[in-house]
Amino acid sequence: MSNCKLSIQSITKQYKNNKSVALDAVSVDVQAGEFLAILGPSGCGKTTLLRIIAGLLPLDSGKLYLDGKDITAAAPAKRSMGIVFQNYALFENMTVLENVAYAAKLKARRDKSATKAEVEQRAMELLADLGIAEYAKKYPSSLSGGQMQRVAIARTLILKPDIMLFDEPASALDVATRLQLRTVIKDIQAKFGTTMIYITHDQEEAFAMADRIMVMENARIAQIGTPSEIVGAPANEYVKSFVVDNLQTKIASLSKALGADA
Numbered sequence: 001m002s003n004c005k006l007s008i009q010s011i012t013k014q015y016k017n018n019k020s021v022a023l024d025a026v027s028v029d030v031q032a033g034e035f036l037a038i039l040g041p042s043g044c045g046k047t048t049l050l051r052i053i054a055g056l057l058p059l060d061s062g063k064l065y066l067d068g069k070d071i072t073a074a075a076p077a078k079r080s081m082g083i084v085f086q087n088y089a090l091f092e093n094m095t096v097l098e099n100v101a102y103a104a105k106l107k108a109r110r111d112k113s114a115t116k117a118e119v120e121q122r123a124m125e126l127l128a129d130l131g132i133a134e135y136a137k138k139y140p141s142s143l144s145g146g147q148m149q150r151v152a153i154a155r156t157l158i159l160k161p162d163i164m165l166f167d168e169p170a171s172a173l174d175v176a177t178r179l180q181l182r183t184v185i186k187d188i189q190a191k192f193g194t195t196m197i198y199i200t201h202d203q204e205e206a207f208a209m210a211d212r213i214m215v216m217e218n219a220r221i222a223q224i225g226t227p228s229e230i231v232g233a234p235a236n237e238y239v240k241s242f243v244v245d246n247l248q249t250k251i252a253s254l255s256k257a258l259g260a261d262a
Helices: 046-054 096-111 116-129 145-157 175-192 203-209 227-232 237-261
Strands: 004-015 020-031 035-039 061-066 081-084 163-167 195-200 212-217 220-225
Touching: 004 046, 004 195, 020 046, 020 061, 020 195, 020 220, 035 046, 035 203, 046 081, 046 163, 046 195, 081 145, 096 116, 096 145, 116 145, 145 175, 175 195, 175 203, 175 237, 195 203, 203 227, 203 237, 212 227, 212 237, 220 227, 220 237, 227 237
Parallel strands: 035 195, 035 212, 081 163, 163 195
Antiparallel strands: 004 020, 004 061, 212 220
């Protein structure tokens, strides 16, 4: 496809310690600027796939192409991807501004592409975009979970990745903060046009955010489609049960929780 940003071709991964198959010939093309949610229960292979895409885990067979270039064996730093983890992974001894600017300063120094002041200005602009500029001089320990996740997103964005990878970034947050973070991430996508791949086990979250959803079951893709395609025509009983039926339950639970918070 001419607009294909990332092509994942027949990725297979087996863990040698327990001989379990984590990924079984998984293939999907991710379009430029697309928000793809990878949805599935624990152990289905979704996080393994994300780590292989990022270069943090070797694959057994298959190919990865970024803008048509083979990156299967490329080091993580050569893939132009940023990853946002569930646990934030911030430096506790650095301020918010220092956390966001740290890797970008190292890159700018190496490439001679920007001054320290220019990097810090860019960091402040991103903090403003994410609504947390007022916390620039604070340390992570003084922030809420949602604020720390915004710092982690800013730290990733400042490196201008071609693709942003999210590993269940909202799973540790309360309902209201999760909803706020969704808005932040979608606003970022709209502003920067960044291709995003988002791992989640939450049906309602996937349907609220994604352009397309890739439903996984036991190391394989059960169905790929838009939210309306999956609801309108689930591929099999698993998709109907795990996705469509559970979606109704999630929406009812979310509505109840929001009513209780009001």
